[in-house]
Amino acid sequence: MVDESAQIRYRLVQGLMIAAGVLYCSLLLELAAGFPISLRNSMLSDLGALDQPTSLYARGMDLTSGILLVVAAVLARSAARIHRQVAALLISAALLGIGTMFTVFLPLDCAPSLSRACLESENGGRAGFALLLHATFSTVAGVGCVSMAVCVLLILRRTGLGGRRSLIAAAMAGATLVTQIWLVIAIGLQDLKGDDAHQPGIIQRVSVVLVCLMMATVAPGLKQALTRSESLQPVGRSR
Structure with a gap:
């Protein structure tokens, strides 16, 4: 049986992960703002550029999402004792959150997709250094995201958990990884x-939507592990 405190902790973690997923989905901000930047040729970081009217909203959403991910990972830390894969999942979620938060404090000065002068300024000077730092922490967030997806798949493979929620979580994690x-x-x-003016915006947006869906489905899909109801079992012994 799962004790009541574990159930409460699980529900809180689930709520935080879902909220983090919603806030991480920058496409919602683009939709609300009337798609102010090119979907095809711009990156979502342009929404948070200091010269954009969406800057505060984009950075606020990312900051809150990052904080929620870290808090969720901390609250679920007792589940990390079950297996190293669960611990790796929580570390990955925290890494995604930390990387996302740091990009908020290192925004681009301008949106490269909207200004040729801005695009050229990225090649050197303070703007170039800021872009390097922004890209570095974006990479940290990306590593956390990929690692999180891998851990979800490994945990589900090890436990052999069935059910619709687990299958959905596995599908979202697999699609995110790809x-x-x-x-x-x-x-x-x-x-x-050397084509900086044409970025893979569509691919990034599809990926971000899948990341958001993975965040929202990871807790339901891994409920057994996160509530510590029983030890991880081999596939053949699962219920």
Whole structure:
């Protein structure tokens, strides 16, 4: 049986993860703002650029989402004692949150997709250094996201948990992993071509939506692990 405190903690973690997923979904802000930047050729970081009217909203959403992820990971830390994969999942969620929070405090000065002068300023000076820092912490968040998806898949494979929620969580984690890898490849190809004016905006937005859905489904899909109702079991012994 699961004790009442574990159930309460689980519900709180679930609520925090869902809220973090909603706030992380920058596409909602784009929709509310009437899509002020190009969906095809811009990155979502342009929404938080200091010269954009969406800057405060975009950074506020990211900051809150990052904080919620870290808090959720801390609240669920007792589940980390079950298995190292669960511990890795919580560390990954915290890493995603921390990386996201730091990008908030290192916003771009301007939106490269809307200004050629801004795009050219990225190549050196203070703007170039700020972009480097922003990209570094975005990479940290990306690593946390990929690691989180891998951990979800490994935990579900190890436990053999069935049910619709687990299958949905596995599908979201798998799709997130594929699109994150696809996004990295697309960005790398653009860099090799030196085509900074045309970024893989569509791929990034699809990936971010899937990340948000993964956040919202990870707790329901891994309820047994997060509530510590029983030790992780091999696939053949699952209920």
